[in-house]
Amino acid sequence: MLRIGLVGCGTHANWAVVPAIKAAAPRAALVAVADVNAQNLAKIEAGPAKRYSDHRQMIAVGGLDAVYVATLANTHADITCDALAAGLHVVCEKPMATSVEDCTRMTQAAAKARRVLAVNFETRYHAEILQIRRWIDEGHLGRVEAIHIQDFWDGHKVWGEIGARRKRLTDLAGALDCGIHKADWARYWCGGSWKNITALGRWFDEDVRFAPHIGVLGELDSGQMVTLNASFAYSAYIKPHAYSHVLTVVGSQGVINHFEDRVAPSVVRLTSEALTATHEVTATGHADVMTKLIRDLADAAEGKPIPREMARGEDGLAAQIFVEEANKQAVARR
Ligand SMILES: NC(=O)c1ccc[n+]([C@@H]2O[C@H](COP(=O)([O-])OP(=O)(O)OC[C@H]3O[C@@H](n4cnc5c(N)ncnc54)[C@H](O)[C@@H]3O)[C@@H](O)[C@H]2O)c1
Structure with a gap:
């Protein structure tokens, strides 16, 4: 124990x-x-x-x-x-x-x-992230050339106690406080180290150090271009909740798409020469x-051996290289 x-x-x-x-x-x-x-x-x-x-x-x-x-x-x-x-x-x-x-x-x-x-x-343990990894490892995509991720939500609203907590997190990492998971997915699927990172941010008048809405373009030296658009600003300043998650992996022999808006059931789909498959994804909470x-x-x-799903310090370090450079550039261009 x-x-x-x-x-x-x-x-x-x-x-x-x-x-x-x-x-x-x-x-x-x-x-x-x-x-x-x-x-x-x-x-x-x-x-x-x-x-x-x-x-x-x-x-x-x-x-x-x-x-x-x-x-x-x-x-x-x-x-x-x-x-x-x-x-x-x-x-x-x-x-x-x-x-x-x-x-x-x-x-x-x-x-x-x-x-x-x-x-x-x-x-990394979410069903769709594991499924994407399986499809890539099985070779259905051929050579993966591009990964595009849009992860837009309110990052919890800006008012009250949760708003104060949101400010603490956003002052330390901006929308990439959560977007960092998505940067990690690209390396979890394809390996490699980050290079050529560039970014722009938007602040929506929020008094926080790092952008609550950011677009990042980067590259993995294993061969993929990656775009990550991450937002804590998407519906953060209004009462209703909205969510928009779009993920696309583009390979030479196939593509993967995952879309989730938390209104309709979410699906992850592979389209390739040999196999086309669709999986419905059940929403997973943090704790599970x-x-x-x-x-x-x-x-x-x-x-016992450590599975690849369990991220190590080296993975946290790689993700921080991505976040630090992106936030630095977004702040410099503000
Ligand atoms: N894995 C995820 O998906 C996920 C989700 C949410 C938050 N987080 C992360 O969890 C961390 C905590 O976030 P939170 O929302 O709970 O923040 P929080 O501000 O609500 O809580 C932080 C707690 O740490 C305590 N603390 C601060 N310094 C301390 C110290 N030196 N020793 C002991 N306690 C100390 C504070 O008093 C507070 O109780 C952040 O890194 C955040 O990004 C991860």
Whole structure:
């Protein structure tokens, strides 16, 4: 059983991390929680888990196999490195950190400690993302030349408590706080390293550091051009919700399309010379797939092979290279 200590008892911890760890029983158990905010620490439904106001104290007391880091991205690096230095495995929330430099420090710390550093790119486990990977691996697309992703939603509305949380996330990464999952998909499917990244953003009068609406063009040195249009601005300033997710993979021998508007059922479709196939996709919450990642970490801690769905520090670092360059360019061109 993997004994986990959670650092950060905020929105995501309450909505997804704690339910995911509980659902991973008996492979994992939440045995301790830490938060610098006394109210959040008191409120989290962590049952008999011990509570700490400082993650260093939680680590020092012992009895842990792994730490789950669910604080804001600008604190991930120090907490992760403290846990690794104590010989613990780590799951770090995305974005892995707020700089390429910190991500590099974290991957080096994991290598030095010989511990697993997983990054929670849990959407790799979504059925349509796995299915696309299978079709590509089976060769139905021939050579993949282009990946186009549009991921537009409201990033939760701009008002109230959730609006304050949205500002915290957008100040650290803009719409790419969530768009980073999609940048990771391209590498999950095709491998390679990012190059030639360029971007433009729109701010919609929001008082945030990074663009809540961004268009990024980049390239993987494994041969694909990638466009990622990501938005937290799409219906963010009105009461009704709207969602528009369009994904297209273009290969020399076939194409894949996935469309989702959360109104009609979503389908992922392959069209190729040898095979045309359509799968209906059931919407997946964060917690369901995160449970799989936690079970995979429990296996990895016992020395079992790490599946490609479990993103590692190197994947978090690659995604940060994409995000950092795109946000830098969008800000410079504002
Ligand atoms: N994987 C996903 O799909 C997904 C979804 C949502 C959020 N997230 C990520 O989860 C992370 C947390 O987001 P959130 O919405 O819960 O933020 P939040 O602001 O609601 O909560 C952050 C919590 O961390 C605590 N904290 C800050 N510094 C700390 C420290 N040094 N030690 C201990 N606790 C500390 C805060 O007091 C707060 O309780 C972010 O990186 C975010 O991008 C990931």
